[in-house]
Amino acid sequence: MTVMILGVGNILRSDDGFGIYVVQRLQREYDFAKRVVILDGHILGLNLMPLVLESDGLMIVDTMVTNGRPGDIYRLEGESILLNGDKRRHSVHQLKLQDMLGICRVLFGLPPTVIFGIEPFSLDVGAHLTPFIAGRVDKMIGMLLGELEAMKIDWKPKDPTLCVLPFRQK
Helix, strand or coil, X not given: CCEEEEEECCCCEHHHHHHHHHHHHHHHHEEECCCEEEEEEECCHHHHHHHHHHCCEEEEEEEECCCCCCCXXXXXXXXXXXXXXXXXXXXXXXXXXXXXXXXXXXXXXXXCEEEEEECCCCCCCECCCCHHHHCCHHHHHHHHHHHHHHCCCCXXXXXXXXXXXXXXXX
């Protein structure tokens, strides 16, 4: 069983790079069981399809514009990730992430998928996360680690003094 943690976004549009920064931190600061794949998917859209289809489980980290409060974090799974009528389910990318997932589901079958999204503060041109959204990276990492623990998948920090504690869903 292979589980993929996929970060998507555009690092040149400020907070839209959130998913990329999260997976880069995971790669830099944690060791995972061999069955975990951490992937920086940038804005590859449909080019991600073969990689998504190779996984047995998928966790995606992305920015979601919902007109909520900046920093709000969303967790979507099952059919709710494919609903197009709800703004919350839309990525900020030109080809919606949900479109790619929908194509995978219809043509090939979609692995069990969870999307973690964050409401951005800014999507303006900029090469860094805004300070407020950067402050939410640890919480997102904790949520991802909690998901892995719930799946009984091993991970460990490369430096235990820098470890983010897993967040467990209730």
